[in-house]
Each structure stands twice: as structure tokens, then as C-alpha cells.
Amino acid sequence: MILFPNxxxxxxxxxxxxxxxxxxxxLSSDVxxxxxxxxxxxNIREWELNFSNFKSTSIAKSGFTFQSxxxxxxxxxxxxxxxxxSPGSNLEFIVPAAFSVYDTAGNIIITKFDKRxxxxxxxSVGYAYNIIDELSFGFSARxxxxxxxxxxxxxxxxxxxxxQVSDHSASSWAIDFGTQYKINDxxxxxxxxxxxxxxxxxxxxxxxxNYQLNLxxxxxxxxxxxxxxxxxxxxxxxxxNKLRLGTELSAxxxxxxxxxxxxxxFPKFSPEAASIGFSINYHPVQLSLSYLRFFxxxxxxxxxxxxxxxxxxxxxxxxxxxxTDRLSLSVSVNLGRTKDVLARIEFVEMLSEVFPASxxxxxxxxxxxxxxxxxxxxxxxxxxxxxxxxxxxAPTETKPFRINPNxxxxxxxxAVFNSAINAVKKFSIYDGTVYVHAEPAADYDDRYQTRxxxxxxxxxxxxxxxxxxxxxxxxxxxIKFSRKVxxxxxxxxxxxxxxxxxxxxxxxxxxxxxxxxxxxxKQSADFVQYPAETISLRGGDCxxxxxxxxxxxxxxxxxxxxxxxxxxxxPKNSHIYLMFDTEIEAPDANLISENSKRFVIRKNEKGIxxxxxxxxxxxxxxxxxxxxxxxxxxxxxxxxxxNGIGTGWVRVVDLPxxx
Amino acid sequence: MKKMNNKIFLLIIxxxxxxxxxxxxxxxxxxKDDSKLIDIKSTGSVSDTLYAVSVGDTSGNFGAQNSxxxxxxxxxxxxxxxxxxxxxxINAEAIFFDKDNAIKYHNxxxxxxxxxxxxxxxxxxxxNKFPRRMMLPMQGDTLIGYRYQLRKNYELTATNRWTxxxxxxxxxxxxxxxxxxxxxxxxxxxxxxxxxEPLNIKWxxxxxxxxxxxxxxxxxxxxRKLVPVMHLQIRNKKGEVTVPVKILELIPIKRFSRFxxxxxxxxxxxxxxxxxxxxVLVHSSxxxxxxxxxxx
Numbered sequence: 021m022i023l024f025p026n027x028x029x030x031x032x033x034x035x036x037x038x039x040x041x042x043x044x045x046x047l048s049s050d051v052x053x054x055x056x057x058x059x060x061x062x063n064i065r066e067w068e069l070n071f072s073n074f075k076s077t078s079i080a081k082s083g084f085t086f087q088s089x090x091x092x093x094x095x096x097x098x099x100x101x102x103x104x105x106s107p108g109s110n111l112e113f114i115v116p117a118a119f120s121v122y123d124t125a126g127n128i129i130i131t132k133f134d135k136r137x138x139x140x141x142x143x144s145v146g147y148a149y150n151i152i153d154e155l156s157f158g159f160s161a162r163x164x165x166x167x168x169x170x171x172x173x174x175x176x177x178x179x180x181x182x183x184q185v186s187d188h189s190a191s192s193w194a195i196d197f198g199t200q201y202k203i204n205d206x207x208x209x210x211x212x213x214x215x216x217x218x219x220x221x222x223x224x225x226x227x228x229x230n231y232q233l234n235l236x237x238x239x240x241x242x243x244x245x246x247x248x249x250x251x252x253x254x255x256x257x258x259x260x261n262k263l264r265l266g267t268e269l270s271a272x273x274x275x276x277x278x279x280x281x282x283x284x285x286f287p288k289f290s291p292e293a294a295s296i297g298f299s300i301n302y303h304p305v306q307l308s309l310s311y312l313r314f315f316x317x318x319x320x321x322x323x324x325x326x327x328x329x330x331x332x333x334x335x336x337x338x339x340x341x342x343x344t345d346r347l348s349l350s351v352s353v354n355l356g357r358t359k360d361v362l363a364r365i366e367f368v369e370m371l372s373e374v375f376p377a378s379x380x381x382x383x384x385x386x387x388x389x390x391x392x393x394x395x396x397x398x399x400x401x402x403x404x405x406x407x408x409x410x411x412x413x414a415p416t417e418t419k420p421f422r423i424n425p426n427x428x429x430x431x432x433x434x435a436v437f438n439s440a441i442n443a444v445k446k447f448s449i450y451d452g453t454v455y456v457h458a459e460p461a462a463d464y465d466d467r468y469q470t471r472x473x474x475x476x477x478x479x480x481x482x483x484x485x486x487x488x489x490x491x492x493x494x495x496x497x498x499i500k501f502s503r504k505v506x507x508x509x510x511x512x513x514x515x516x517x518x519x520x521x522x523x524x525x526x527x528x529x530x531x532x533x534x535x536x537x538x539x540x541x542k543q544s545a546d547f548v549q550y551p552a553e554t555i556s557l558r559g560g561d562c563x564x565x566x567x568x569x570x571x572x573x574x575x576x577x578x579x580x581x582x583x584x585x586x587x588x589x590x591p592k593n594s595h596i597y598l599m600f601d602t603e604i605e606a607p608d609a610n611l612i613s614e615n616s617k618r619f620v621i622r623k624n625e626k627g628i629x630x631x632x633x634x635x636x637x638x639x640x641x642x643x644x645x646x647x648x649x650x651x652x653x654x655x656x657x658x659x660x661x662x663n664g665i666g667t668g669w670v671r672v673v674d675l676p677x678x679x
Numbered sequence: 680m681k682k683m684n685n686k687i688f689l690l691i692i693x694x695x696x697x698x699x700x701x702x703x704x705x706x707x708x709x710x711k712d713d714s715k716l717i718d719i720k721s722t723g724s725v726s727d728t729l730y731a732v733s734v735g736d737t738s739g740n741f742g743a744q745n746s747x748x749x750x751x752x753x754x755x756x757x758x759x760x761x762x763x764x765x766x767x768x769i770n771a772e773a774i775f776f777d778k779d780n781a782i783k784y785h786n787x788x789x790x791x792x793x794x795x796x797x798x799x800x801x802x803x804x805x806x807n808k809f810p811r812r813m814m815l816p817m818q819g820d821t822l823i824g825y826r827y828q829l830r831k832n833y834e835l836t837a838t839n840r841w842t843x844x845x846x847x848x849x850x851x852x853x854x855x856x857x858x859x860x861x862x863x864x865x866x867x868x869x870x871x872x873x874x875x876e877p878l879n880i881k882w883x884x885x886x887x888x889x890x891x892x893x894x895x896x897x898x899x900x901x902x903r904k905l906v907p908v909m910h911l912q913i914r915n916k917k918g919e920v921t922v923p924v925k926i927l928e929l930i931p932i933k934r935f936s937r938f939x940x941x942x943x944x945x946x947x948x949x950x951x952x953x954x955x956x957x958x959v960l961v962h963s964s965x966x967x968x969x970x971x972x973x974x975x
Contacts, residue, residue, distance in 0.1 A: 112703075112705065114706050118712055119926065175929055325709070
């Protein structure tokens with residue numbers, strides 16, 4: 021009669037690393053967490069394949085046994101699940117045929133066994149959930165199959181004893197519940213409730229009930245302490261008075277050695293077994309090897325006293341009083357993204373829309389900023405990258421930002437667009453991607469998809485600083501136009517001090533003959549024509565004409581500046597005109613006009629004070645002189661009388677002669 | 680990347696190939712189980728009792744067990760326990776079959792004639808000489824030979840000596856055989872046993888082999904006979920045996936209302952006697968037979 025009353029063994033041998041450390045409840049982090057602590061499944065990074073073999077070293081001629089094959093998957097960031105097939109998780113006993121039966125001729129009747137009792141734990145599944153980064157819960161279900169083959173004897177009609185084998189089977193699911201909690205970088209906890217629930221699928225008949233596997237409930241607490249990056253030590257203690265101690269040492273980045281010490285009868289610390297092991301990481305593959313040696317070899321060499329079985333209860337069928345010394349080999353393959361996440365992007369803010377006319381400016385002026393959190397336990401150096409497909413040839417990358425653990429930093433990022441962005445005709449929305457890299461990672465740690473608003477090529481946000489990017493003096497159409505106008509007036513050309521003045525006059529008058537002032541069909545703050553478009557369309561509004569005239573001046577080497585006026589009492593009635601550099605030095609200003617109110621003395625690019633003439637292009641049709649008078653009058657009123665520059669509502673933006 | 684994938688694949692293949700063996704089962708040894716001390720011997724068919732020579736064969740098995748001998752000198756020290764009665768006696772028997780002149784009916788041997796060996800004594804006590812008569816076809820009531828038997832009060836002897844004056848072609852002989860250790864069962868329940876529980880039996884006997892013959896009591900009230908159902912041969916290492924349920928379940932409790940458990944300690948040897956062509960079995964045994972009812 022076989023009973024399973026008292027002694028429980030809460031040790032698992034499905035992981036070579038677990039065997040090596042011995043105390044693995046707080047540290048389990050792979051598919052074998054199904055056994056050790058289901059809460060540890062959330063440590064699976066993406067996909068994990070796990071293979072385990074073992075060899076019983078205390079039994080002669082024993083070869084390697086394929087113990088298990090498992091697949092684990094992390095999904096939706098916080099969930100993880102695993103399934104495992106364990107053909108090697110068997111516990112089989114044979115009770116030899118005890119008495120001999122002879123036939124009438126005196127020959128012994130061969131009987132293979134009296135009983136064959138086998139327990140299997142071939143299938144198991146697990147699921148875990150990260151409540152917060154530091155805390156996870158999980159459960160696992162393991163299917164236990166029991167089978168008893170019993171030899172029955174009977175007397176046949178010839179009064180001769182015969183034997184016959186009858187099979188009996190039972191199966192049940194055992195449910196475990198476990199949690200892991202990481203207090204900080206040093207302390208790790210694990211708590212497992214083994215065999216918390218049991219669901220019977222098939223039960224033995226009453227006659228065989230004594231052979232039912234008795235999966236006793238127990239609780240196991242695991243604690244691990246990390247002394248440094250290199251050393252971590254742990255212990256497990258359970259309600260069945262088993263205490264395990266273990267240490268793992270990272271000798272190199274890719275090589276770890278470990279050892280464990282198994283005791284029983286806590287608090288007596290009766291030594292039971294010791295283990296050593298190591299593992300090697302090669303890219304996504306981790307190869308682990310461990311050796312488990314029992315101090316007491318009785319019952320562990322393939323035969324045992326039946327009383328030991330009678331006294332044993334089981335949480336698992338791998339680690340029992342009959343478990344032999346073993347060499348365990350595990351191969352774990354991590355597929356998908358395998359590096360530790362050091363940084364996360366919490367939020368991305370796009371600081372402006374993209375105006376194709378000024379697309380170069382985003383290479384110097386942040387287009388957005390990302391709020392990055394250090395989710396690791398160590399300070400990191402993080403870089404943020406930004407990329408918009410089609411409009412950027414390569415992602416931009418910021419300089420590294422140092423972020424302390426659990427702190428956030430807002431990292432501004434730039435964008436280097438290519439000229440393809442000028443093909444955008446109208447307001448559109450495109451996908452942009454923000455990445456964050458953290459040292460020493462080579463891959464990005466996180467990424468954030470954001471919306472990038474790209475305006476049409478003629479769109480303008482009203483900022484005079486950006487208006488200059490519409491001014492294209494190198495445009496062949498502009499150069500062609502300015503040459504044509506100047507050539508027509510060649511006879512009046514003079515090579516003296518008034519050359520720039522005269523060229524500006526001719527170009528203005530030429531422009532006035534070719535185009536006319538037309539009110540902006542949209543708000544002028546939104547839409548600006550490129551100079552070539554204004555020439556082509558033969559018309560434009562204030563902004564368009566100013567931009568066009570500035571481009572014409574620039575095409576013949578005349579420096580100009582935009583005068584942006586935003587009246588403080590009427591900001592909506594803003595206005596732009598320009599002034600150009602005659603390159604006549606201030607002492608010769610009377611060559612232009614005796615009236616100092618008609619010009620502006622200001623330093624040019626060379627630092628020399630020269631005479632600048634304000635020109636109002638809205639009166640284009642009235643000719644240069646009227647435009648000059650109006651411009652000078654406006655400038656005098658806005659700047660000299662009302663001190664617009666001093667109070668900030670008038671801005672003068674210098675334009676380079678070439679772009 | 681492709682190279683690395685190949686290595687991973689190779690590792691996985693190795694893991695599979697290395698793991699093709701299955702661990703053997705743990706062989707469980709039960710030190711307390713006496714099954715290994717027990718051999719279940721065939722009882723043979725009931726017709727073997729053809730060779731039974733004695734009403735004193737309390738096991739009903741003696742003839743079957745020794746059927747291959749045509750001449751037997753049998754000495755039995757018998758203790759017989761019934762519910763309300765206990766008997767102790769000595770039973771001595773002898774017969775010398777004439778193997779070469781078998782009596783047949785329709786070409787089937789129905790018995791053998793037997794020789795007259797003159798005056799046969801055991802320990803100086805002369806055995807009674809009984810004529811064997813048989814109704815034979817064509818011949819009617821015919822003397823087919825003699826058998827010898829002596830029943831007397833129990834006595835303990837260390838050696839048993841057979842002597843004969845000889846007769847016919849058989850010369851006189853003087854043969855001695857040591858008595859086996861006497862067997863007495865110490866702890867059998869007085870009335871019944873249950874086959875659903877292991878049966879522990881202790882005895883007072885040092886013979887290295889103890890035979891247990893289990894026979895069903897058949898026949899009618901006036902003509903009861905014993906039918907052998909099981910023969911257990913026990914290697915006597917500790918003066919007791921626990922018969923497992925698995926063996927007890929073989930007892931055909933539906934066929935018989937009562938059973939005789941005979942515990943036999945014996946010595947035997949064969950001798951040649953001048954003038955007799957076959958081996959002669961010289962057998963000495965101590966028998967303790969107990970009537971018991973058997974319950975499921």
C-alpha cells in the first residue's frame with residue numbers, strides 16, 4: 021500500500037541556472053518560472069525558447085534525457101505567457117515481481133513486474149502580469165498524469181496460474197500562484213503558493229486511490245540581495261523546512277558562475293545537496309550547465325526502499341528522494357528585442373509646424389522635444405533621434421543627455437529635411453518617429469510615433485524671421501528678370517557712388533511695370549509667393565512684393581533688410597516693407613537727399629555706416645520715388661517718432677545678398 | 680546574422696540529439712515483503728492423485744508431488760487441527776509398484792500392480808500389509824499386490840529406520856533417514872482468514888524449506904476428499920512468512936467452503952534396492968494441517 025503523506029519537495033530542476041543557484045524563487049526570469057515562480061515570467065523580454073537536458077551521473081550508462089522544451093512570450097509590455105512540454109519530467113517506479121510462479125513442468129512463469137507506477141508532468145502553462153515595473157504576479161498550471169500497471173494473477177481452467185497486466189490512470193492540474201517584487205537595485209523578493217488549487221481531470225478507481233499523487237500545498241519565500249553588479253546571493257525557505265542558499269557571480273559580461281547549497285529540516289540545516297554551474301551568453305543564446313550532487317546517495321542510484329516512496333509527498337516530480345546526481349544543460353534563445361530598456365519616452369511635443377520655405381531652419385532650431393525617463397537603476401546617457409520618412413535622408417540625433425535613475429529630462433530635437441519637402445503643395449500631416457537611445461545600448465530603447473504637420477510651400481506663419489527664406493535671389497528666373505530690366509536701362513547706368521541706388525531704382529520701376537499690387541487671397545500672414553511666382557503671376561500683395569523686390573536686389577548684390585511693423589495698439593494690422601543699402605557712406609548722404617528724414621544711416625555687413633533707403637512696395641505702381649517717400653515716411657513715423665525699435669514692435673531683419 | 684542563426688540551430692539539434700535517452704524506473708525494494716521468499720508451484724491436475732497412497736495424506740498433495748516415483752517409503756509425523764479437535768499421530772506407508780506391468784483399460788493405465796516385500800518394519804514396528812484388490816475386466820476381483828501402512832501414536836524420533844525381509848525378486852533392505860525438524864504453526868487464527876489482508880504465519884521449525892499445501896475440502900458429507908489448489912514453497916529464513924494478498928486472492932473461495940492448510944517440513948532421498956528396477960523414494964516429514972474457512 022503506497023501513501024504520500026508528509027514530506028514535500030519544493031525544488032525544481034527544469035532550469036540549469038535554477039539548479040546551479042538552488043534558491044531561485046526571487047530570481048526566476050525565464051520559461052522555467054512556470055515551476056519556480058510564475059511571477060518571474062514577466063522578465064521574459066520578447067520571445068524565448070528554452071531547451072533542457074540532463075544526465076544522471078550516479079547511474080552507470082545513463083545518457084542525456086531531453087527534459088523540456090518551452091516557449092515564452094512577452095506581449096503588450098506588461099503581460100507574459102509561457103507553455104512547456106517536458107517529456108523528461110517523469111517519475112517512474114517498478115516493483116519487481118516478488119514471488120515466482122512455476123508451471124506444471126517446473127518452469128518459471130516470466131512476470132516482468134508486479135507493479136509499474138509512473139507520474140508525469142509533461143505539460144504546463146503560465147501567465148504573469150506586471151502591475152508596476154517592480155511588481156509582478158503570475159500563475160501556472162501543471163498537468164500531472166499518474167498511471168499504475170498492476171499484474172493480476174489468476175488460475176486458468178487447467179488449474180495453472182496465469183498473469184495479466186491491468187492499467188489504471190489518473191490526471192490532475194495543479195495551480196501555482198507567485199509574485200516577484202523588486203524593492204530596489206539590491207533587494208528582490210519572491211513568494212510562491214504551490215499547488216494552491218487542484219483540478220482533477222481523471223481519478224483512480226477506489227482500489228488504486230492509494231497511488232494518487234499527493235500534491236501538497238506549500239508556500240516558498242525567496243529573497244535575493246545584490247551586493248554589486250557582479251554578485252547576487254539568494255535564499256529560499258518553504259513551509260516544509262527546506263532552506264536553499266545560492267550565489268551567482270558575473271565573472272565577465274558574458275560569463276557567470278554560480279553555486280547552491282540545499283538543506284533540509286530547517287532550522288537544523290541538514291545538508292542535502294550542493295550545486296555548481298556556469299553560463300555563457302552568445303548574442304541571443306544562453307548556454308547553462310550545472311551539476312547537482314547529493315550528499316546522501318541512498319535511494320538515488322536507481323533503486324530504493326519502498327518505504328521512502330510511502331513517506332513522500334510531492335510538489336513536483338523532478339526533485340524527489342529518488343533524484344539522482346545530475347548534469348543539467350539548458351539552452352535559452354531570446355528572439356526579438358533582447359536588450360534591457362534603460363529609457364522610455366513619456367511624451368513628445370512638436371514645437372512648431374514645418375514650413376517648407378524655411379525647412380533648413382529646423383536643422384538649427386528644435387522642431388520638438390521629448391520627455392525621456394530613465395527607467396533603469398543606473399544613470400544613463402540618452403540621445404533622442406527624430407525621423408520623417410521621405411522628407412529626411414537620415415534620422416537626426418541629439419547630443420547625449422545624462423539622466424539619473426527614475427528622473428525625466430526634456431530633450432529638444434532637430435530635423436534635417438531634404439528638398440523633397442518643397443513638393444508639399446498644401447497643408448498635410450505626416451508620421452514622424454522619435455527614438456531614444458541610452459548608453460551603452462546600440463539599439464534604441466524606446467520610440468514614440470508623433471504627428472508632423474507640414475505646411476504648403478507658400479505657407480508662412482507671419483514671423484518675419486522666416487519670411488527671408490522665401491527670398492530667393494539665386495533663383496534663375498529672378499536673375500534673368502533683373503538682368504533684363506537693368507540691360508534695358510543700360511544707357512542710364514553709372515559706375516559712380518550712386519550705382520546701387522540707381523540699380524535699385526531701375527529694378528523697382530521695372531518691377532512696377534511688370535507686376536501690380538494685389539490683395540492676398542488669403543490672409544497675408546499665411547501665404548507668401550516666391551519671387552519667381554510673383555514675376556510669373558505678375559502680381560502680389562505686400563509680402564509678396566517685398567519678398568520679390570528683396571530678391572531682385574539681392575540678385576544684383578544689393579543688401580536689404582525687412583522692416584516688420586506690428587503696431588502695439590493694432591497687432592492685426594501688421595505690415596512689412598524693406599530698405600536697401602545704397603552703399604553710400606554716411607558722410608555722402610547728401611548725394612541721395614538733403615532731407616535726412618528720407619534715409620536711414622545704419623551699419624552694413626562690413627561695419628561701415630551707409631545710407632539705407634526705406635521702400636514701400638505697396639505703392640509699386642506709383643514708381644520708385646513715391647515708394648521711397650512712403651517708406652521713408654513710414655520709417656520716420658514708426659522708428660524715429662514712435663520709437664518702434666526701442667519698444668520692440670518694429671523689427672529690422674537684415675537679408676543676406678545670397679542664400 | 681545568418682551564421683549566428685546556423686549556430687543556434689546547431690545547438691538546438693545537439694540538445695535534441697543528446698536527449699534521446701529516457702531515464703530508467705526506480706526499482707522499489709520492500710524489505711518487509713516476504714513475496715520473494717515464496718515460490719508458487721504447480722499443484723498439477725487432480726488426476727495425479729491416482730498415485731496417492733494414503734488416507735493420511737492430509738494435504739491431498741503428496742501423491743501429486745511424488746508421482747514420478749514408483750516405490751515409496753513414507754514416514755509422516757502428523758499434527759491435525761480442527762475446530763474442536765486436535766490429533767497427533769505417526770503415519771508410515773510403503774508401496775513398490777510394478778512399473779513394467781501396468782494395468783490398462785482401453786489402452787489407458789488405470790494403475791500398477793505392486794510387489795510383496797515381505798515383512799516391512801519402521802523403527803522395529805511392523806507395518807500392516809494390505810492386499811490390493813481390483814475388479815478387472817475379464818478377470819473379475821483380482822489381487823494386484825500389497826501396500827503397507829502403520830498408524831500409531833505420535834512419537835518423536837531423530838532417525839527412522841526401514842527394514843524388510845524381502846520378497847519375490849526384491850532382496851531384504853535396511854534403510855535409515857533422518858527425521859526433519861518438526862513443524863508447529865504458532866499463530867494461525869483458529870477459524871478463518873481474510874484474503875483481503877496479508878496473512879502472517881509463524882512456525883517453530885528450522886527446516887530451510889517449508890511447503891504449504893492449500894487444499895479445498897470437497898465431496899459430500901460421507902465421502903469428503905481434499906482437492907489441492909495451491910502449493911507454496913517457502914524459503915524459511917526467519918521462522919515466519921507473510922503471504923501477500925495477491926497470493927491469497929488465488930484461493931478459490933467460491934468453490935470450497937473450507938480449506939486445509941498443511942505446513943510440511945520434510946527430508947527425502949532416493950535409494951536403490953537390490954531386485955527393484957527403479958529409484959525408491961525414502962521420505963520423512965513433519966506435517967501440521969489446519970482446517971480453516973477463507974473469507975473475501
